[in-house]
Amino acid sequence: MAAEGIMAELEMDEVRSIWTSQPTAPRAMSQQEMLDKANKLKFAGRSKLALFSALGILLVVFGVNDHDIRFAFGKFIVACLLVAGWETAYGFKNELDILSLGLNAGTSSSLAFYRSELLRRRSFFESHQRTLAPALFLVLGSLRFVALSLRSGAFINLTPLGVFLAGWLAFTVLRKRRELPAIENEILALNLIERR
Amino acid sequence: MNLSGSAGQDALYQQAIDTYGSAIERLARAYEAAADKRDDLLQEIHLALWRSFQVFEDRCSLRTWIYRVAHNAAISYVVRQSRVNSAGFASLAELETAFEPGQYEQQVERRLVLERLFKLIHRLKPLDRQIMLLYLEDMDATTIGEITGLSPGYVRTQIYRIKAILKNRFHGSGGHHG
Numbered sequence: 001m002a003a004e005g006i007m008a009e010l011e012m013d014e015v016r017s018i019w020t021s022q023p024t025a026p027r028a029m030s031q032q033e034m035l036d037k038a039n040k041l042k043f044a045g046r047s048k049l050a051l052f053s054a055l056g057i058l059l060v061v062f063g064v065n066d067h068d069i070r071f072a073f074g075k076f077i078v079a080c081l082l083v084a085g086w087e088t089a090y091g092f093k094n095e096l097d098i099l100s101l102g103l104n105a106g107t108s109s110s111l112a113f114y115r116s117e118l119l120r121r122r123s124f125f126e127s128h129q130r131t132l133a134p135a136l137f138l139v140l141g142s143l144r145f146v147a148l149s150l151r152s153g154a155f156i157n158l159t160p161l162g163v164f165l166a167g168w169l170a171f172t173v174l175r176k177r178r179e180l181p182a183i184e185n186e187i188l189a190l191n192l193i194e195r196r
Numbered sequence: 197m198n199l200s201g202s203a204g205q206d207a208l209y210q211q212a213i214d215t216y217g218s219a220i221e222r223l224a225r226a227y228e229a230a231a232d233k234r235d236d237l238l239q240e241i242h243l244a245l246w247r248s249f250q251v252f253e254d255r256c257s258l259r260t261w262i263y264r265v266a267h268n269a270a271i272s273y274v275v276r277q278s279r280v281n282s283a284g285f286a287s288l289a290e291l292e293t294a295f296e297p298g299q300y301e302q303q304v305e306r307r308l309v310l311e312r313l314f315k316l317i318h319r320l321k322p323l324d325r326q327i328m329l330l331y332l333e334d335m336d337a338t339t340i341g342e343i344t345g346l347s348p349g350y351v352r353t354q355i356y357r358i359k360a361i362l363k364n365r366f367h368g369s370g371g372h373h374g
Contacts, residue, residue: 019332026217029242105268106248106261109345113268117275
């Protein structure tokens with residue numbers, strides 16, 4: 001039994017030795033590299049903000065002139081872009097501030113940190129406002145276009161609105177159904193682990 | 197963001213990379229299989245580590261601090277990538293029964309052993325992955341518990357499972373590698 005135990009231990013040691021002897025080339029990042037990385041992260045955030053601001057201005061411009069059906073359609077398209085952009089840039093990834101990560105990552109155990117990340121993500125999926133607000137925004141953004149289309153009898157104009165709204169709702173609901181149970185299960189598993 | 201760190205912060209960061217740089221690289225490989233994305237993750241870990249030394253006040257050992265920050269940064273990365281439990285991830289308990297003894301060749305090259313290890317690690321849920329990595333980095337249950345916040349008893353159980361899984365996967369290959 002002792003010999004078998006030693007053999008098993010040797011094998012474990014061998015696997016660990018293979019693991020730890022992987023070729024690596026560790027190197028500290030220079031101040032400049034840190035700055036570049038931080039700026040890159042900041043730039044990504046600022047680019048999104050700039051894009052959203054530009055779209056916001058465009059929305060106002062189209063909104064002011066939306067008695068013309070072309071502008072009303074433009075307003076609807078911009079509203080779609082804003083909703084899709086919001087979902088892609090913030091909703092889908094639900095990014096946290098990576099730059100402040102280091103300040104709390106050391107003081108939390110991995111268990112606590114992981115739980116907080118899961119809870120943050122769960123609250124994102126559970127929030128009705130997050131689901132309804134973009135839908136409401138989209139409806140409001142398309143009201144004038146719908147009204148003008150109905151008035152002129154161009155019912156075909158409602159197709160893009162219907163397609164986008166249905167697509168967006170399907171995307172949101174499917175994503176929630178796919179991700180929320182996995183997150184819930186993971187939180188339950190953490191609860192069980194903590195009780196042990 | 198203020199990047200003009202104090203001398204102490206810079207010194208701690210340099211010490212961390214000098215001592216644990218290789219382990220951090222291995223950790224990044226274990227959390228991200230794609231090489232191009234791995235560099236991003238590695239940079240995020242470095243940045244988080246450097247920032248963390250602003251508030252490091254000897255509350256725990258430097259090693260515990262470094263591993264906590266690195267793993268938490270990686271966990272955050274996993275959650276952000278929506279990979280909490282997307283299809284592939286399994287717990288150690290599930291993997292324990294998934295491999296039959298003798299299923300794998302007796303003699304595998306070092307590279308193949310690593311490939312298998314990575315395949316195994318990439319399938320694990322974040323906390324189990326962390327235990328596995330810390331175990332492979334030669335840490336005991338108490339130290340792993342200190343880093344992860346898990347009870348040493350639970351960690352010991354998981355290590356037992358890890359050993360069983362590794363034994364099944366690599367049985368017989370150990371003595372053939374120099």
